[in-house]
Amino acid sequence: MPKVGMEPMRRQQLIDATIEVVAEVGLGGATINLISRRAGMSSGIISHYFGGKQALIEASVRYLLAKLKMEQSPDTPYERLMKIVDLNFSEVQQADSSTKTWLSFWGRSMHDPNLYRLQELNKRRLVSNLRYSFKQLLAPEQAKDAAEITAALIDGFWLRCALSRTNKARFAVAKSHCKKYIDDVLTLHGVK
Template sequence: MPKVGMKPLRRKQLIAAAISSIHEYGLADATLARIARKAGVTTGIIHHYFDDKNDLIFETMRSLLEDLRVEMVMQLRSAEGPRERLLAIVDASFAPKQFSVEVMTAWLSLYGSALNAPELRRIFNIYGARLASNLRHAFAALMPATEARRA
């Protein structure tokens, strides 16, 4: 019988191993066997929590975007005005956690892969639209609307 509460912990562990494997081997060569080895589990464990490699990669991307969203919300909560909102968006986007070598490698690999992977492309488009909306909102309070849309 599985341990209660194990699923989110195990998925997080496997996603971390996927990020590390993408950094070490590249996305194409980050096989389930390598990811499993890095996580200290069998490939069967990966298949228990994810349908296949594509599912794990998609969830890895969602996890990276969720980390960024959490950082953004945290930064925006303390922003008191439009200028501070704009700086909060920039600070969140360039937070140290987003710029670890492993995370940056994963971001770049996943961005490149999104060109040919509709599910990744869809989630990137959602992220891009949200970021653009946040930036437009911040700029709109600092300049005329026509300039804010171009900024």
């Protein structure tokens, strides 16, 4: 008889193992056997908890996406904008295993409809969250443009840092550039 409360722990162990294995060998090389071995479990447990490798990969991507959500929304639109930038450059998003998993995921999402859907969801959520805060500070058209540009800066700077395998200082500089853009836009429009 399975122990009560073990399922969430085991699911997380498999997600963590998936992220580690994908970071080492890419999505194509991440087999059920490698993942289950890394998690210290039998290969059948993946089917039991997730139904298969594809669902486990999607769960792992959703886990990384969840790390981009705010636990509590800051009080002001400006603080919320800064928090969005902070989350996208957080320690979790800078970790070598996360960056390699994101890069593998983005590459595979061009050919996999389910992963593409998750990527589109992530992209739309980032722009929507930025636009929501900018709309409280700027005219609607300005807010729309500022949100699109800020999202592109976040993704672009993060991608450059991840691809160059730079140190934490480089991620900090990238985060600073994104925050400076927000400050500059708000100053330009007389908000700050």
